[in-house]
Amino acid sequence: MAEPVDRPTDEPLNRWGRWNAPKYLKRGSGPHDLRLVAGSAVLGLVVAAGAVLAAGPWDSGQRKAERDRAAVLQRAGGAHHEGTGSDGPEPAPSAPAVLSALGATGGLTAPAGAGGLEEALAPLLDSPALGSVRAAVVVDxxxxxxxxxxxxxxxxxxxSTVKIATTAAALSALGPAxxxxxTVRLSPDSRTLTLVGGGDPTLDKAALRSLAAGTARSLREGGTGSVRLTYDTSRYSGPALHPIGPNENIAPVSALMADEGRLDKSDRGPAPRTDDPAGDAARVFADLLGDAGVATPSAPVSGRAAAGSRTVATHLSEPLSALVERALTNSDNDIAEALARQTAIKAGEPASFAGSRRAVTARLKALGLPLAGARLADGSGLDRADKVTAGLLARLLALAAGPDHPELRPVLSGLPVAGFSGTLGDRYTATSPATGLIRAKTGTLTGVNSLAGTTVDAQGRLLAFAFLASGTTSRGEAEAALDALGAALTKGTR
Known part of the structure; x- marks a missing residue:
């Protein structure tokens, strides 16, 4: 499936399917638990793959597959265990046999450490399809x-692989819950209502309708009649327009918007965007207030809530864990920028591109990650000024899989699944041994292609990897070369 590029007119972009994966990884007692996760995941993914194929379309079949997979993990002594005894089952030795069955051809042997990986990956990294500069890191x-x-x-x-860093920083700063x-606030004189944006880009008409109903109830109880309506976007500061300019891949960044400023009723992928997301949301809210019996004689105008105003209605977004998963699976730029700004607010920085850059960088530094040469210019990866290393991405993914930071698990559960979901939904084939085993974030700009995520190798090890390429000339060829690298990790050497 296609992913946002910085020049949307260069080539057509497809829409990708939406998937919110469950959080199946929990904190264990140490590296032993991760080996159980890795080995059990192999068997679980075989079950998941079969369930998906039997159930039909991904939107319905994937949920059933994940339920089946969770059941297998529980029976196998895997990821759902809070702790695992030393005499528990060791699934890793059975992994090569499972993968042999899945591959259906030949015997598979895992690379025996760094030498085996060098032999498997080096020729693939030398592919001209990967452009003039390429980098790769694999971590156990x-x-x-x-x-x-x-x-x-x-x-x-x-x-867009920078979204891994953005979402991890937000989870670390704010927590998955x-x-x-x-909110809607009423002035002390009960004459002015203010719709106050908190930075939720997933706010939709249903949420605005609920806010309007709650507001109407409160006003009736207080005996308030018609009111003036304003809307407050002051939670964010700095320029609203992303440096790439007006673009179908991202709306102007605002603390108040509905449906990500989309004008075509879509909920993912590129779309025509409004140039006034806050005003549009406020006008929809005004209409819904009217439906609920609250008169607003004039059109809503921008303005801050008056000092002393009280909250009369509140809508809460889905938990941050769900927003992270959606941002990663669908490569959602609007959510990613919102999460960067939420991180900035938590850090006491201005909720702007510059403030977000400082806050996200500081949070990653606090996690002990290698940041030499890193520059996180935005949260979405649309800005070519973003710079990270393959080492940073791979280390971050390994950290999310480890026992010390369970708050980062949604980074893993949100990654698209090879051949099944999100931006990997149409990459890899049903016969590839990597299908269903690779979970990875894709990245695509003109001349830039990347892939970073996790997979399980033929020894049952959970591997974190990052592959970055610049100077590519064919998007399709570059993606195929990256996919081959991921598959090589999964199937080992023959």
Whole structure:
């Protein structure tokens, strides 16, 4: 499936399917638990793949597959265990046999450490399809050991794989249960209502209708008649327009918007966008207030809530964990920018591109990640000024898989699944041994392609990887080359 590019007119962009994966990874007692996760995941994914194929379309079949997979993990002593005894089952030895059955051809043997990976990956990295500069890092998620590296410390434009860093920083700062509030406040004289944006880009008409109904109830109880309506976007500061300019891949960044400013009723992918997301949301809210019996004689205008105003209605977004998963699966630029600004607000920084850059960088530094050469110019990856290293992305993914930061698990559960969901939904084939096993974030700008995520190798190890390429000339060929690298990790060497 296609992903947003910085020049939408260069080539057509498809829409990708939406998927909110469950949080199946929980904190265990250490590296032993991660080996259980990795080995059990192999068997679970075989079950998931079969269930998906039997159930039909991904939107319905994937949920059933994940339920089946969760059941297998529980029976196998896997990821749902809070702790695992030393005499528990060891699934890793059975993994090669499982993968042999899945591959259906030949015997598979895993690369025996760094030498095997060098032999498997080096020729693929030399593909001309990967452009003039490329970098790759592979890390064993259970041990933290770097198994393969080429250009690990080279800062490169990551495109949308930077969303891994954005979402991890937000989860670290705010926690997976955090919700973004949109409120309605009534002035002390009861004459002015203010719709106050909190930065939730997923606010929709149903949420605005609920806010209007709650507001109407409160006003009736207080005996308030008609009111003036204003809307407050002051939670964000700085320029609203992304540096790439007006674009179908992202709306103007505002603390108040409905449906991500989309004008075509879509909920993912590129779309025509309004140039006034806050005003549009306020006008919809005014109409809904009228339906609820609250008269607003004049059109809503921009303005801050008056000092002393009281809250009469509140809508909370989905938990941050769900927003992270949606941002990663669908490569949602609007959510990613919102999460960067929420991180800035938590850090006491201005909720702007500059403030978000400082806050996200500081949060990643606090996690102990290698930030030399990194520059996080935006939260979405649309800005070519973004620079990260393959080492940073791979280490961050390994950290999310480890036992010390369970708050980061949604970064993994939100990654698209090879051949099944999100921006990997039409990459890899049903016969590829990597299908269903690779979970990875894609990145695409003109001349830039990237892939970063996790997979399970033929030894049952959970591997975190990052592949970055710049100077590519064919998007399709570059993506195929990246996919081949991921598949090589999964199937090992023959």
């Amino acid at each position: 998620a259970a041990t933290g050991k770097q198994l393969f590296a080429r250009g690990a410390a080279t800062p490169m434009t990551p495109a 955090h919700r973004i509030a949109t």
